[in-house]
Amino acid sequence: MRTLLIVVADTATARFYRLPTDTRRLALLEVLANPAARHHEHELRSGRQGRRYSRAAGHPQALAGPTPARRVATERYTAQLTRRVAALCAQQRDADLVLVAGGRLLGAIERRLPLPAQHRLIASIPRDLGHLTEAALARELLPLRRARMAVA
Numbered sequence: 001m002r003t004l005l006i007v008v009a010d011t012a013t014a015r016f017y018r019l020p021t022d023t024r025r026l027a028l029l030e031v032l033a034n035p036a037a038r039h040h041e042h043e044l045r046s047g048r049q050g051r052r053y054s055r056a057a058g059h060p061q062a063l064a065g066p067t068p069a070r071r072v073a074t075e076r077y078t079a080q081l082t083r084r085v086a087a088l089c090a091q092q093r094d095a096d097l098v099l100v101a102g103g104r105l106l107g108a109i110e111r112r113l114p115l116p117a118q119h120r121l122i123a124s125i126p127r128d129l130g131h132l133t134e135a136a137l138a139r140e141l142l143p144l145r146r147a148r149m150a151v152a
Helices: 069-091 103-112 115-120 134-151
Strands: 003-009 013-020 027-033 051-054 059-062 095-101 121-125
Touching: 003 069, 003 103, 003 134, 013 069, 013 134, 027 069, 069 095, 069 103, 069 115, 095 103, 095 115, 095 134, 103 121, 115 121
Parallel strands: 003 095, 095 121
Antiparallel strands: 003 013, 013 027, 051 059
16 A cells, blocks of 8 residues: 655754645654754854955955855755655665745755656645644645545
8 A cells, every 4th residue: 555755844944744644633754844944044154155366456355256155054955855755766666756835945945856856746836834743734635635635
């Protein structure tokens, strides 16, 4: 019997759930936190990277335009998240994958998702449901589970 592996993510946390087809209860597998999501931009920077001393100008010059530290932190978090999704898909061979995240984050996750996990992906829901309790989340995802049981 197939189960659903549900990833509910926002920029601060990602929760991984398992939903067997014979029950309505979500089983929390793990929580992945992104501590950089709560920090201000200036707190994420450690120094002026990408600068080099120029003898001709007599002072340090930037080699490239600065990349916002929040974008770098989000990319690192997305990479960590997709590695964890791929590992869970490899561990649970009978599970189909459902991604629930806000629009930009969902797109970033889908772009970085490894091919074996992409083959397991049955639904991407572009909604921010990270604030919901497990019971409310189960109610939101119940139509998806019913549709999956009708197909299987």
